[in-house]
Amino acid sequence: MTPDHEVLVIGAGFAGIGTGIGLRRAGIDGFAIIDQQDGAGGSWHTNRYPGIAVDITSFSYSYAFEPFPSWSRIFPPGAELKAYADHCIDKYGLRPHLRFHAKVVRAEYSEQHHLWRVFLADGASLTARFVVCATGWLTEPKRPAIEGLDAFKGDVLHTARWDPSLELTGRSVGLIGTGASAVQVIPEIAPRVESLHVYQRTPIWVFPKPDFAVPEPVRRLFGAAPWTQRAIRLLTDTATEAGFVIAMIHHRRFPFLVKAGEAASRLYLRSQVKGDRELMAKLTPAYRLGCKRPSFGKGYWRSFTRDNVRLVTEPIERVTETGVRTADGAEQRFDVLVLATGFQTLENLPPFPVHGAGGRELREFWRTERFQAYEGTSVKGFPNLWFIVGPYSFTGGSWFGMIDYQVTHALRVIREARRRRATQAVVRPEKHDRSFRETLRRVPGTVFAHGSCRRSNSYYFDERGDAPAVRPASTYEAAWRARHFDLDDYAYAGPLGRPA
Structure with a gap:
């Protein structure tokens, strides 16, 4: 059975845009990006409250391969992030691949045909060989359970x-x-x-926000010599990793x-x-700071x-x-x-039922067997599916660092499946379980193991006390692993289940 799309990307925020750019750069054009909203940009399209701005410097809050010389401030307002999203869509030719007002209500995997069928709220459905779930955390507002x-x-x-x-x-x-x-x-x-x-x-x-306007001569310099902006990014990324990620992940060693x-x-x-x-x-x-x-x-x-x-x-x-x-x-x-009560995060992962091999529903699996994923992106029993934001995926640094390494992971497997002429790729259960054990082994050394975290009311934690919203690793380590994990950690199969 020939699917409608080789790859279906769900979500047109920065995670979905980054996935689309990665697909284009890999020479894969048979993809679509769908989103329930009327425009791209994810949170930066829907959030418009007074004072909305990024809370990490613009040098780090952008794609590493696409520095943007036109930021007006060190911490630019939300409208500029939305403009940056549209800029990337147009520069990398993603407009023909976008489809809006497409709210996903259910996804089901066909073991017979090795494809996903994705059902939309308007009654339509789409089929795809591979699915990348790029719905992010911050999509569904959390309404407080207050009487009256x-x-x-x-x-x-x-x-x-x-x-x-x-x-x-x-x-x-x-x-x-x-x-x-x-x-x-x-x-x-x-x-x-x-x-x-x-x-x-x-x-x-809370920390002071060194938010300054970027002078016009500096913006011209960034446009003429992009390496200067990349050099500043290296400094801000390193400062974030050292000042927050290292402190949080290696709390026992560096309290x-x-x-x-x-x-x-x-x-x-x-x-x-x-x-x-x-x-x-x-x-x-x-x-403790970091909980x-x-x-x-x-x-x-x-x-x-x-x-x-x-x-x-x-x-x-x-x-x-x-x-x-x-x-x-x-x-x-x-x-x-x-x-100002935030969003449903872990409760919204994913924001619709996903039925994998044997009909098992993903949220039911996570809630009965704990949130877990291989390298924070794929789950045993759910073939041809990757999450840009999955359990233990975000390192706590730049959101864009996570997008980059998660897209790298998914594209490596998709390209390998194409090379083998395989129609199915699924992480091997023993590799998946080993990855989860390694993640849990690191948790006691993090700040999340500190007893005071129980008083923090943090969305990092689930009802079991696990902290699956944050990966206990640096962004640099996660990026290295995405580029070097063994592709044979996945099992590949061709039509009719033949090994590939």
Whole structure:
């Protein structure tokens, strides 16, 4: 049976775009990239809240092979990331391969025909020999399970589904959550609202954000001599690996790195809240740096010193028709509720049922036998399928570093299958299990094994206490392994199951 596409890429964010570029560069043109949204860019297409910007420098937050000389700032705003996505699509000729408004509701593997059938919400279906799931983490907003939320009679909006037409000036606003999006949106809206109450469950480690405009002469230099921008990227990548990844992954060996980071963050907090010890205590995390995603902030902590901003640490009891009631019985009235409560992450992996060999459903497999994958990308019993963001795939450095090595892994296997004229490639169970054992062997040496992580309410962790959102390895090691793993770790088969 001839499939509709040789390769089907699900998701048109940077992971899907990077996969498409990799396929084009490998000479594979029989592919399609589908996405449920009306445009490309993933999170940078759908997220439009005030203050949205990247929280890693633009030199690292881009494809290594495609430096972008036109960034306006060190940490560019979201609109520029969306523009960069469109730039890459046009430069590498991906427009003809894109299909939008294509929401996947189910995927099933045919052992007889060695292909995937992907069913869409509009009733259509597509077939593909190989599937790359590039849906990422940050696609489905997480709505908090707070009693009475649906009964609130004012305006309610999630930061991931921001309504630009909603006017906040002069209104009383309650904001729930103090994660990465809250760090960006609070300083933007605090000066113009009448009052802002921020409901905090768990504080976040924050570092100063050295966000400067990139001078025009420097941008011209980057355009004329791209190697200069690549040189800066090497420095920022190395700093990220040394300052965060090494500290997080090798915490047992280098505990002083985490302690130094915490000291720097506390010093920054002290400078922002002007000696208010009570406020400083409320904003200081009680868990190790690295247990939960930290952030770079520009005015976040200082916002809590404003007369119209109040930090609330009492647990929320319920949302009423007019406001929020906390466990101490206090109730505050609001015109608007902002939910800065992040996304479904591990719960959304993958965001639709996937049935592999024997009809087994992938999410059921992960939830009964633990999140696991060979090199963070493929799963035993699920042939011809790779995840750009899978269990233990992201190293904690640049998102683009992960995209690069995961695409490299998938393309090596697809090219090998083509060379052997195979129609099926599936990771061998013993190789898959060995990879998972090696991952688990490293975990005790990471910061995730620290007892304080249980207090962090971090999306890195699942219900078992595992931390499958982060790979216990450096980006450099993961990239090396993607280029050198043994291709015979996969079993290849041709039509009718004949070995290839």
